[in-house]
Amino acid sequence: MRVINVFTVAILAFVIASCTAKKETPAIRPFAFNDSGMHVITTIINEKDNEVAMLYGNKAAIENNTQPAAMLKLVTYREQDNKYWFGSYINGELLRVETVNMQPTANGQPPAYSVDVYNQPAFRPADATARTNFIQTLDHAWYPCDPY
């Protein structure tokens, strides 16, 4: 009797295991932000609002973010649980992209600040000067291979 039980359990378990072990391809989130060749300068976590942002810059901005060709983009995501590791939050839905552009424009002096909002209908933009200042004064994260 005991032997039969063990074998029944073993066979059942094997059948179940081989069914569930079929690789359920997880729904990987598409990349919503195109970096257009810019590089990450730093990363900021806002624990209060469950957000994480990456600051991107073009070559000019990485050298000196107030020179005329400099362009900075602060890309903010909602943080979500990392499905594959309890103990980690990962960037989820794209919320907004703030751009600080030092390119002189026809209708005014740089810096030009703009914000594109996604998945966040209730978002109210903050004061452009304050945001520009915040974005331009963020410190660079230390990378071992910069400038590369």
Add this chain to the structure above:
Amino acid sequence: MKISNRLKIISVSAGIVLAVTAALSFTTKLVDNPPVTGDLEAPAAVKEIFSRACYPCHSNTANLKWFDKLPGVASIVRNDILTARKHLNFSEWDKLAPAAREAALWEAYNMINSGTMPLPSYAAVHSDASVSAAELTTLRNYLLTKKKTVTAVKQDSIAQPAATLPNPLPTSLTGIQFMPEFRQWEVMSTTSRFDNTTMRVMYANPIAMKAIREKQIHPWPDGAVIAKVVWDKERGNDGYIYPGNFQNVQFMVRNAERYKSTDGWGYAKFETKTLKPTTTLLVAQSCATCHKAAAKTGGIFDLSTLN
């Protein structure tokens, strides 16, 4: 007459063999149980889960079922226990530093949650080994009491000295050379850990990025490389968390044939600002063991999912 006699002899001897095997199975000592030097310290409800589901392999108190001792099975079980103890031994908890104990518990949870532990072959025949959803919640709630908060304070904008790459570039014992070009790759994701106090940015080379976009990650194509940069978190005056002290850069390089023994990924870690290559072949094995918990995504953890 002759035939039935022969049958009798055969069945009797078969019976004897069976009886002896069974008797041996009941009495054989499969592994020695060395002394318990310091048992896991955790709330009773948490300990109960580990001792039922994990102690048969990960402790010095292996208490095996008779069928674990059947010929053929015994050598597998014995090997599993000896290997399991080397990786994680709840009976020698005192030998781990406090930070290592906590890391082991987070890892233990994630190994169970991903279906990697207890070993599926074992769980299939030991109905008492499986961990229920309610028990997983118990473990999660316990771990949340160990969640880390950031206390390091960000200094005011001190310009950090620029990097100078070592020349020649360092190479780990797994044959992987530091790849500064990861800076040109696209960002795969960024993570904030609360089981420790680090934050990371992950990069994927063009082959890896293409594989993600085309959902071709079972398995990942040869030539795919993922880089990860790790910093300690620091809290600024404004309350935000920023990357502080640089810790390391880690690489995973896909080559199914060359890195067969580590599930097709080559591993390398370059530590501190000097980019010291610390990954020996033995270390790479431990990298691969933990990355088994990401088997559903081909060994890679940090892919954002649609929830």
